[in-house]
Amino acid sequence: MTADGNAPHADKGTPHEIVRELFSRFGESPFVLQNTVDRVPTLWVDQSRLGEVLRYLKNTISRPFKMLYDLTAVDERLRKNRFGLPAADFTVVYQLLSIERNADIRLKVALTGDYPSLPSIVGIYQNANWYEREVWDLFGITFNGHPNLQRIMLPRTWQGHPLRKEYPARATEFDPFALTVAKQDMEQEALRFNPEEWGMKRGTAEEDFMFLNLGPNHPSAHGAFRLVLQLDGEEIVDCVPDIGYHHRGAEKMGERQSWHTFIPYTDRIDYLGGVMNNLPYILAVEKLAGIEVPDRVKTIRIMLCEFFRITSHLLYYGTYCQDVGAMSPVFFMFVDRQKAYDVIEAITGFRMHPAWFRIGGVAHDLPQGWDRLVRDFVEYLPKRLDEYQKAALENSILKMRSRGVAKYNTADALEWGVTGPGLRATGSDFDLRKARPYSGYENFDFEVPTATGGDVYDRCVVRVEEMRQSIRIIKQCLENMPAGPYKADHPLTCPPPKERTLQDIETLITHFLGVSWGPVMPAGESSQMIEATKGINSYHLISDGSTMSYRTHIRTPSFAHLQQIPSVIKGAMIPDLIAYIASIDFVMADVDR
Amino acid sequence: MEYTLTRIDTDGPRYPQEQREPVRDPMEDQMHRSIFLGKLEDMLKGTVNWGRKNSIWPYNFGLSCCYVEMATAFTPTHDLARFGSEVIRASPRQADVIVIAGTCFQKMAPVVQRLYEQMLEPKWVISMGSCANSGGMYDIYSVVQGVDKFLPVDVYIPGCPPRPEAFLQGLMLLQDAIGKERRPLSWVIGDQGVYKANMPSQRDKHREERMAVTKLRTPDSV
Ligand code: SF4
Numbered sequence: 041m042t043a044d045g046n047a048p049h050a051d052k053g054t055p056h057e058i059v060r061e062l063f064s065r066f067g068e069s070p071f072v073l074q075n076t077v078d079r080v081p082t083l084w085v086d087q088s089r090l091g092e093v094l095r096y097l098k099n100t101i102s103r104p105f106k107m108l109y110d111l112t113a114v115d116e117r118l119r120k121n122r123f124g125l126p127a128a129d130f131t132v133v134y135q136l137l138s139i140e141r142n143a144d145i146r147l148k149v150a151l152t153g154d155y156p157s158l159p160s161i162v163g164i165y166q167n168a169n170w171y172e173r174e175v176w177d178l179f180g181i182t183f184n185g186h187p188n189l190q191r192i193m194l195p196r197t198w199q200g201h202p203l204r205k206e207y208p209a210r211a212t213e214f215d216p217f218a219l220t221v222a223k224q225d226m227e228q229e230a231l232r233f234n235p236e237e238w239g240m241k242r243g244t245a246e247e248d249f250m251f252l253n254l255g256p257n258h259p260s261a262h263g264a265f266r267l268v269l270q271l272d273g274e275e276i277v278d279c280v281p282d283i284g285y286h287h288r289g290a291e292k293m294g295e296r297q298s299w300h301t302f303i304p305y306t307d308r309i310d311y312l313g314g315v316m317n318n319l320p321y322i323l324a325v326e327k328l329a330g331i332e333v334p335d336r337v338k339t340i341r342i343m344l345c346e347f348f349r350i351t352s353h354l355l356y357y358g359t360y361c362q363d364v365g366a367m368s369p370v371f372f373m374f375v376d377r378q379k380a381y382d383v384i385e386a387i388t389g390f391r392m393h394p395a396w397f398r399i400g401g402v403a404h405d406l407p408q409g410w411d412r413l414v415r416d417f418v419e420y421l422p423k424r425l426d427e428y429q430k431a432a433l434e435n436s437i438l439k440m441r442s443r444g445v446a447k448y449n450t451a452d453a454l455e456w457g458v459t460g461p462g463l464r465a466t467g468s469d470f471d472l473r474k475a476r477p478y479s480g481y482e483n484f485d486f487e488v489p490t491a492t493g494g495d496v497y498d499r500c501v502v503r504v505e506e507m508r509q510s511i512r513i514i515k516q517c518l519e520n521m522p523a524g525p526y527k528a529d530h531p532l533t534c535p536p537p538k539e540r541t542l543q544d545i546e547t548l549i550t551h552f553l554g555v556s557w558g559p560v561m562p563a564g565e566s567s568q569m570i571e572a573t574k575g576i577n578s579y580h581l582i583s584d585g586s587t588m589s590y591r592t593h594i595r596t597p598s599f600a601h602l603q604q605i606p607s608v609i610k611g612a613m614i615p616d617l618i619a620y621i622a623s624i625d626f627v628m629a630d631v632d633r
Numbered sequence: 634m635e636y637t638l639t640r641i642d643t644d645g646p647r648y649p650q651e652q653r654e655p656v657r658d659p660m661e662d663q664m665h666r667s668i669f670l671g672k673l674e675d676m677l678k679g680t681v682n683w684g685r686k687n688s689i690w691p692y693n694f695g696l697s698c699c700y701v702e703m704a705t706a707f708t709p710t711h712d713l714a715r716f717g718s719e720v721i722r723a724s725p726r727q728a729d730v731i732v733i734a735g736t737c738f739q740k741m742a743p744v745v746q747r748l749y750e751q752m753l754e755p756k757w758v759i760s761m762g763s764c765a766n767s768g769g770m771y772d773i774y775s776v777v778q779g780v781d782k783f784l785p786v787d788v789y790i791p792g793c794p795p796r797p798e799a800f801l802q803g804l805m806l807l808q809d810a811i812g813k814e815r816r817p818l819s820w821v822i823g824d825q826g827v828y829k830a831n832m833p834s835q836r837d838k839h840r841e842e843r844m845a846v847t848k849l850r851t852p853d854s855v
Pocket of ligand 1: 308697698699700734735736761762763764765769792793794795
């Protein structure tokens, strides 16, 4: 059976290859096929069949779906435009990725009842662990058989599940926050680590283990991140990462802001990525709206995204060197970041969070003289990178300190949902800019840097090479910047074109509504993945035909990368852990959203 | 100049555990003006304050995006060492100022409070960025709407994020304020309250000049 989860203009082409394979294995009856705007094959399946379908997709099928890319939920209770989708109060959404096929598949499970439950899939995909905890925390959906279904984003003392529709969004809808002495004591007590809860022993017959609390504020934890280490001497027996100290409720925010006014919130997800964060969101909205943007817009977007890739990687490079013991590189690299910010600021008017992309375009045309600034920068940086190569990367102490440390291979990476440079350092060349070009990347000449060691050092090498490739891309933007408008000519472009508004009342009214309430996006589901600075970042949007999103889900790479930590670091020393953390390249806003 | 007298109140039911009252500058007393000891005390306080304000060691503490701009201020282009504040401390016990750079989450608030308690007097708090000032654009269930809901803030730096230059300005304002403080010279001598000068609001101070601006640079060229 096929349901049309979309507005009428959605593509209804022939079913995808993987759908045909599933139908031939299980028959058509267990599934409901949903058409979505993003054309990701989407199948509804009953929770009783979920396990066997997932196992088949991961283990049995040829060119399997080795990665659980994302797992989330939707509160369907207030959704109006469901176009014949199976009845549900809540939906749990599983998205799998196959690198061999370069394809995705999305499975949905319909649930009924106020606090429903379904079987956990941690036994099939290990990295479902955190995702299921998150869904429990934010929706109150129980996963039976989960090893430790705890809150993950919110404090343990929290009441309620914020992503449910009845839960208020604003802090100002609750009593004002006050920290009383009693509350402080209670919260501190709730933060106490209890090893038994995580299935850990306090010691063996011969020795006692020491439990070391690293964070939530630690100079090398790169943000509000806590890691509890179980130590035997200086050796790490096991560890438990604890996140949620940076949960800004960005997904709930998406249900409260108009499509347009949500853009600034995206900048602050991976806060080192600047406008790079706007891109997946904007592209997903444009798919919903059916907007095709002019070439100039595409090229401007790519240029600025690559600038932010460079600033982000420079910060990574500097702090990485610092964490393995080299003090000075970071000072040089921040000077380079400053130079990049000068260009970014001249173009967008802002440094870290320009929020400069718009639905259907960018905020402003490139200012006169931009090309000179960009040219200066692309001529300046490579020489500096050459110096760092000698001073940092080829430095024998740094090499000895980081080679062979915290290694993992491609199979491990896929098992944990690792993407981006952390995946490419293991030899895989999966880069979305090449594998599934978006926003015009297919027109650029660049290589995908890879390494084979999969260790701390290689992750740095890959990023350094990526900066050189980014410069190459920026140069091509510089030389071939297309002429033309910086906004699409489409009624849903935001802010809407003003030229015609003074001609007749019809366009004036549309303009007024578009500016005051924001555009109304056609009902449907859309998503877009991009190769962000830290790995694959994507937005999954559900529009219910209103000025706001019905559900905004943000899949961030860092969340997956932190979940992998214990599996990599067991048996290593504490200083290796510090080097490993430095090599992951995460910011907590990109983990907790 | 108006002063605010702060006294620690360890029995207070909520944070910050202190009592405040508006007072006049204690050094303006007749006694202090005429008697030689008063002058001596004035001079001593001035010297101590001069030392304090030119060596404010910050705690290495960051919450989110704002911290990146704060860290930028430590690097060569902005060079915080010019103000004696480049010595970042990894332990709160060695730090003089904690800069709340970023969003303060309800899950993080008890941790921030604990860190603040671990700092030794004299200590100051800078709130950096809209989030720390008021919650900023995050009026959302998980965010504390301003870190001053539980910490006594000395300087607020606006911006999302504030530029590194704004951070430097905030630090200099704190220096000015420290220069005017009256703290007990020892834990046995004199009144144990902390007298802080009520510094003028920068918004009021610069309002006229800002309102007088009529020409803004066009964004059409770099
Ligand atoms: S004020 Fe802005 S830049 Fe600073 S932490 Fe908040 S969102 Fe980030």
